[in-house]
Amino acid sequence: MERYEPLKIEQKWQQIWEKTSPFKAKEAPGTPKVMLAEMFPYPSGAGLHVGHVRNFTIVDVLARFHAQQGLNVLRPFGYDTFGLPAENYAIKTGTAPQKVTKINIDNFRKQAKRLGFAIDWSREINTSDPEYYRWTQWCFLQLYKKGLAYQKESYQWWCPVDQTVLANEQVENGKCWRCGHEVEKKKMKQWFFKITEYADELLDEIDHLEWPDKIKTMQKNWIGRSVGAEIDFAVESGAPHITVFTTRPDTIYGATFLVVAPEYGQLESLLTDDTREKVLAYKAAALKKSEIERQENKEKTGVFTGSYAINPATKAKIPIWVADYVLAGYGTGAIMAVPAMDDRDHEFAEKFDLPIVETELCDRDKFGTLKTTYRMRDWLISRQRYWGCPIPIAYDSEGNPHPIPEDQLPVLIPEVDDYQPDNTGRSALAKATDWLKVNIYNEAIGQVEEMTRETDTLDGYACSSWYLWRYASPHDNTAAWSQEAIKYWEPVDYYCGADHAVAHLLYIRFWCKFFADEGYLPFREPIKRLLYNGYINAPDGKKMSKSKGNVIDPLDVINDGYGADTLRTYEMFIGPYDQDAAWDTRSVGGVYRFLNRCWTLCFATPVSDTDHTVTTRHRTIKKVTEDIHRYNFNTAVAALMEYVNELYKVGAITEDLIVLAKLLKPFAPHLASEMLEKLSSDDEWPKWEDQYLTSDTAEIIIQVNGKLRSKITIDASNLADEEKVVAIALADDKIKKYTEPGIKKTIFVPKAKILNIVV
């Protein structure tokens, strides 16, 4: 070979890795281990994009780095395959989602292999594989058994385009997270997971996580714990009392009216013949308002119910109003209004001419009971969709739910011809009439009964709430995860992603705590360290999108001749991993030149017979090692570039080339492997020795009044002798002219090798 030909080198090593499976995790309990994973991708038809490459390469650099340091590494891979794109495609074309998914997975796998990721391919998982979702259903049943999966009729977000309900976490600014259409409220009976049961622990343990502050703050805000009190207000007419929630029970003397939400359950009991019509019209209008309207128009509206409550502190008779600035789902759906203290109540009082009185404070628990509430709601998990994990439930003739026995799992997704949901709000599963019927033992009547299956499927986030544990024993057909394997490999040491701050990352913590309580997991937090990487934008700084035509295809970059090593190294060099970055094709060329220089040094340059670079070499080892530990991948690459520039100038001995190849391997594994082969070296991560980090001479920076005036080089042995250094510095020609008026003071900092003369 006469020049650097990345495509040849990469093909060669990818074939070798395919044959020898060097990234297969070892079954070696007791040895030090590292488990890493990226947030597994949804395999779209478009294949890998540059964002995947950044995400996967971060994990790959850490995986290879730890493997080279002798740790037993598990770096698995999987596919999050249930979801709307495949189903919508099926509705449009009639192609089974199973079929499309398989094609897309095959393509993703092929592309991932072309990037040289150190993946243990024997552990691939796929959430729509019956062998996988069988255990998702098992997880559901465990939650169901403990009452943490339950049905409730309530107002829910409904996307009229995707024809399904959505979790709160899937509504973004009042719009569907998938299609962007405005969501509506619809009263429906739905399945929920009781995540609120773990609200306190989910909140309190956030502070102990090695996660980015940004994510921790978002989760804290999402859970939104408020400590306050519930206070009962008697209703004058004798109607049931109204319980309000307040964080300021001490301001009760200033409460001059009550407000209940339009959806308030006991609203009817508060109405009088005079007010009924007006209030019900207001309620109907409020329910019809979309979330967007409610957010945009914050002008207070409301109507008087006709009833009065008694303020337990002042004994005053105060009016009860209904207004949509009070939310039904938070607290008790009713508040005491203290217009003198609260801006919203004040605005409402001004508008409707209600009394505003100054309040004296009292003890917080004088009139009510202390109570904590949360902003977070239970997780709505049923979806009226075909392409999801079927909920393992059937209904008897009375409509009561019964779990499908565990030995009848998986509940397979039936084949249908038409994937369109029907017009009753049920998924296409309802069209599989044979599948719908199932015989189950009904304890209530003491016999087997033909029941009707649930036609809702699980939110895709349920499938991804346990996959990290499946990686420990992906082929176990006796359990969702093996106790032994999970004990050794997990929790996950490094988890890398760029999305799902309050959805997936909260749900998986919730399941972890639940399964720890059930004795299935020996830890309560699933992820030790979270790396939240930034996006890669188009060269113009805007988001890449097909419609804008500014998408960079990573496979094009490789096939253009740059190769996977350049692509990987470029994406690590592009900037701090946690910040967004704009693609710059010319900078890709710069990284290619760097790798080309590495190749030239190793394959087309005579080896030097003098070791000029022992200090640089050890400093580079230290810098790259520490930078990877700190996730400063960009400066680690820069340090390697500096090293190569130095070797170009003064010549490299074999040791230099070996060190270079070893340090380069996490970033550019194909080229590094080729170099190590030529050099007959293993890839063991090199160690630096402190004795080589310092040289015999030291450069001293001399400042006068804080300004740089001169640099002198002295014998390093003099550094400890302050008087001597000062004397040498004062004798320096450039310094003499500043010091004529006399010296007030000198400050010498040996560690910084800096001397400041104040005159």
Next chain:
RNA sequence: GCCCGAGUGGCGGAAUUGGUAUACGCGUUCGACUUAAAAUCGAAUGGUGAAAACCAUAUGGGUUCAAGUCCCAUCUCGGGCACCA
């Protein structure tokens, strides 16, 4: 509105504990090689200035021998939350 971040050359960015501001890369300019170009190699590159020097890390103050880094105020951008009582 509230809570976080961030602001450094022509550009992406570096400066890890308050200690040489601008590492590394891109771009640009010049040179070598070449019939020529590409590739490659070498040199220069914050601004003003002939030079000495002076001025530069969003803006204005402050602390310090010394500030991109710490403190106060202001501006701009990004993110999160947003009628959560």
